[in-house]
Amino acid sequence: MKRLWPAFLILGLLGLGYLLLPKGGHSFFGTRLLNPKPVDFTLEGPKGPVRLADFRDKLVLIFFGFVHCPDVCPTTMISLKQVYEKLSPEEQRRVQVVFISVDPERDTPEIADQYAKAFHPAFLGLTGRPEEVQEVARAFGVYYQKTAYRGPGAYLVDHTATTFVVQGGRLVLLLSPDKLNFAQNPGYLPKVVADLRALL
């Protein structure tokens, strides 16, 4: 019996640890960043420069893409629209969806914004000078590269298709393109909405 004492002690400590675990917390579907990284940028919008810090009191969902992208980008943009439409008007006021074009050679700020607004009128499209876009992409760990180059204006772009969620100037959550592919996984929509609600 004496030999079993250490085992009882360990079980007891484990039980105590379990009781001390925070209860009722939201378990995130997206990737929650434990050390939220401060992020900020200024890019060109259709009506002049837009700074990320302008949306300090909002939850900002950022997707990097390009307009000549018929398959990957619309899949995520349509999902973001579906997520946004699941929110109440009051919640919508505290959420901003931002599309950043990584193809400033072809996409002007006006084109990027028209593209974003075609998915939802409340969305915002931005871009900037190539070196500005590069700087922003670097800050977010976004990769993009031209491929299938057939000439100026005729090429494709590989790009990181993660959606970045920023709150109070810090990157707090990542949503991979798989998690935002509701066409293939309709069950993911309520999970993403729940993640946003947990942050709001």
Next chain:
Amino acid sequence: MRRLLPILLFLFPALAQVVVEPGWVRLVPPVVPDTAAYLTLVNRGRTPLRLVGAETPVASRVSLHRDHQEHKGGHAVLGMRPLPYVEVPPGGKVAFRPGGYHLMLEGLKRPLKAGEKVELTLLFQGGLKVKVVLPVERR
């Protein structure tokens, strides 16, 4: 005519070989000059079937693409790669759908409207052409 059909099928076996299951064309914002078409090719024949291209009156060029995914810096990097052809094995099928294969309609001559029908002529190796009509859908 009924007696002639088997002879025709014998002469043009490819006619009976390919079946195209209906698909759709993505409605894109009017500012976007390219879109994607999706459908499923079924090969009922005994030889491989190769889709080598397509034509449509609404775009200046149609190319075949497959999505490409790799991981860089912990994130999924997505893109597309042009393909010279898409092969459907005998008795098999290939589904074109978001995240996989698509026909990219490049250089739309005018913005498409939801619900409109787009004519697409599929070109197969050996000269076979199959015309399909796909609806434009927002999804």
